[in-house]
Amino acid sequence: MYDLIIIGAGPAGMTAAIYAVRREMKTLMIGREVGGQMIWANEIENYPGFEKISSFELINRMKQQALNFGAELKEDEVKEIKRTAEGNFLLYTNRETFEARSVLIAMGLSPRRLAVPGEVEFNGKGVSYCANCDGPFYRGKTVAVIGGGNSALDAAEVLSKMTKQVYLIHRGDNFRGFEALQEEIKSRPNIEILLNTEVKNILGTQKVEKMQVINKTTNDERTIELEGVFIEVGRLASTDLVADFVDRNEKSQILASPKGETKTPGLFAAGDVTDCEFKQITVAIGQATTAALSAYQYLQLKQGKSFVPKNY
């Protein structure tokens, strides 16, 4: 029996684990991939305390800290959750069943894939899903941004300040993003906008060298030589697993109180999987801290004990 099972082993999950074990809660993290979305970044330059740190190193530091304090980790996927008559939770993976007094959902978001040839092959070798994280590696180079929402417009804006040339490629004939941002993008001399245009493939040898696109209106094909392709076609919250236990917004993100509570007592949520506005590591770890302490408080009160945490 665990006091807390955390689903997700990204920055939110690992932070929650660190806080929970320091409250002497028997804690298990279950995550498909340790690191979560940090895996998609190369180097991280906005994590306080580290001017620049490789995502690999930050993931390992967080993981080691959680494990050293006594958290357990299973690299697995939770397939089903049930509630017991006592109000505990049963979590089923393909191989095992676990029971917990409380659960914290920190499953993050997954980038929507473009699903074109070369995308998977060149992931991390020119293909990126995070302009903020990877943009500086393309200083003075030529890149493309794929997508037509605010993320793509933001990415194009950020990248245009540091790269030589940005191609903004959108399959539609209208952007979905803010008007002001669209105007800003259009005013940038080094951004070329290609509307009604789809990516056919991403090509290269060791890393990305070019990309073929097709204009759906004219059927004209074009080959663009470039070093980086930033895919910003939305991120997905895969929360069907907890659909019966939580309220969700129209994007399937979990609605959580400022304390990380969901509508099910004992079930908490933190990080990008929630409907928070800013999807940032530092936001996620703050929410996870709150949610882990809320879980501690929930268990203390359930046992009729004081909820004042000691040893901050």
Ligand code: NAP
């Ligand atoms: P989004 O608004 O859902 O836009 C996704 C874009 O990707 C759409 O233009 C869509 O094209 C395109 N797309 C989807 N699948 C595609 C595919 N298979 N191939 C090519 N293009 C594809 O996602 P987002 O831009 O990541 O934004 C998510 C949310 O965060 C939005 O609510 C956004 O406003 C918000 N956000 C806000 C800010 C800000 O406030 N500065 C910054 C970033 C994001 P179609 O238009 O043709 O469907």
